[in-house]
Amino acid sequence: xxxxxxxxxxxxxxxxxxxxxxxxxxxxxxxxxxxxxxxxxxxxxxxxxxxxxxxxxxxxxxxxxxxxxxxxxxxxxxxxxxxxxxxxxxxxxxxxxxxxxxxxxxxxxxxxxxxxxxxxxxxxxxxxxxxxxxxxxxxxxxxxxxxxxxxxxxxxxxxxxxxxxxxxxxxxxxxxxxxxxxxxxxxxxxxxxxxxxxxxxxxxxxxxxxxxxxxxxxxxxxxxxxxxxxxxxxxxxxxxxxxxxxxxxxxxxxxxxxxxxxxxxxxxxxxxxxxxxxxxx
Numbered sequence: 143x144x145x146x147x148x149x150x151x152x153x154x155x156x157x158x159x160x161x162x163x164x165x166x167x168x169x170x171x172x173x174x175x176x177x178x179x180x181x182x183x184x185x186x187x188x189x190x191x192x193x194x195x196x197x198x199x200x201x202x203x204x205x206x207x208x209x210x211x212x213x214x215x216x217x218x219x220x221x222x223x224x225x226x227x228x229x230x231x232x233x234x235x236x237x238x239x240x241x242x243x244x245x246x247x248x249x250x251x252x253x254x255x256x257x258x259x260x261x262x263x264x265x266x267x268x269x270x271x272x273x274x275x276x277x278x279x280x281x282x283x284x285x286x287x288x289x290x291x292x293x294x295x296x297x298x299x300x301x302x303x304x305x306x307x308x309x310x311x312x313x314x315x316x317x318x319x320x321x322x323x324x325x326x327x328x329x330x331x332x333x334x335x336x337x338x339x340x341x342x343x344x345x346x347x348x349x350x351x352x353x354x355x356x357x358x359x360x361x362x363x364x365x366x367x368x369x370x371x372x373x374x375x376x377x378x379x380x381x382x383x384x385x386x387x388x389x390x391x392x393x394x395x396x397x398x399x400x401x402x403x404x405x406x407x408x409x410x411x412x413x414x415x416x417x418x419x420x421x422x423x
Contacts, residue, residue, distance in 0.1 A: 173398065180204065180392035187387055203388035212367040213393055216375030221400070223285050223371060224353040227292040231349045232342065234293070235300030240330055242301075243308045244316070254305065261298035268294065269362045276363055283369050291359045296349045303348075307341035308334060343411040351401050372397045 179187060181199045207213045238257075242250050272291050273282075281287030311334055319329040335342065357373040364370045376397065379390040 173395065176391045176395040176398070180388055180395055182388065184388060203392040206389050207392045207396065211378070211389070211393075212370075212375060213372070213396075215367055216370055216372045217396070219285055219369060220354055220371040220373070220397075223288045223292065224350050226285075226289050227296055227353040228346050228349040230289065231293055231296035231300045232346055234297050235304050235345065236330075236335070236342075238297075238301045239304035239308055240334065243305050244313075244326075254302075257298040257302050261295060261302065265295065265358050269358055272359070273362055283364050283366055285369050287363050288360060288369070288371070291363060292353045292356060296352055299352070300345045300349055303345050304338070304341055307338050311337050340411050343408045347401075347404055347408050350404060354397075354401055 178194070178196050180203050181201070182193065182196050183198055183200045183202075186193055186196065186198060241247075242254050269291075272294065276282055276287040276291065279287075281290065315333050315337070316329045319333050320326075324332065355373060356371075360371045360374045361377075364374060367375070372393070376390065376393055379386045379393060
């Protein structure tokens with residue numbers, strides 16, 4: 143029996159490692175290609191045969207990105223908009239999800255369904271009325287206008303995801319806190335939120351990624367480098383039908399770094415089950 147079990151494990155490893163290797167290659171190769179392209183001189187970039195490994199390395203493309211373009215301003219705008227949108231969507235989503243899951247009031251089921259339906263609406267149907275609204279309140283070409291526009295799709299997503307996780311937190315823990323003298327707000331911050339750390343991290347990562355990668359609203363609501371984000375600024379590397387691939391790949395590689403770093407930092411919170419063993423029979 144032990145021998146047969148060892149054989150099965152060996153076959154399983156023999157099958158698993160190649161699959162993981164293919165998946166790893168599929169994930170990392172785009173980053174490798176962006177970086178190597180950004181480091182190649184233009185002469186090597188346009189050779190008939192592609193060079194997987196750069197023969198000559200240059201930092202001129204990165205120099206143009208940092209010092210001869212508006213990329214630092216685009217990057218700052220994206221960071222401000224994405225972080226502000228993430229924080230605001232979490233604040234609204236936490237209170238909304240808790241109210242829908244734990245409180246009893248008229249119309250909460252209708253509100254819960256409306257959240258998911260609003261998230262399913264394609265953004266292409268919303269940018270015209272949102273443009274008119276943002277224009278009338280004087281927030282066109284501002285970071286604040288983008289933040290308000292992004293909240294239209296991050297808040298429903300955040301609220302819906304947190305609702306599902308809050309339901310998994312045992313009600314007995316909250317009831318015990320209420321019996322000990324905690325208010326609803328104290329129970330939320332002392333019981334629910336610490337146990338829901340993995341869900342909060344996941345929603346924050348997704349909200350940041352959605353805001354960081356968004357293009358349609360940023361293109362529609364901004365028209366100057368003062369408020370444009372990196373996704374719109376990346377289009378400035380194209381002049382008519384000429385693609386400046388070195389500069390484009392350098393900027394694309396730098397744009398991809400923040401989400402990757404945040405996912406790596408938040409990975410341990412995602413895989414940990416903080417609610418495991420919270421209530422013992």
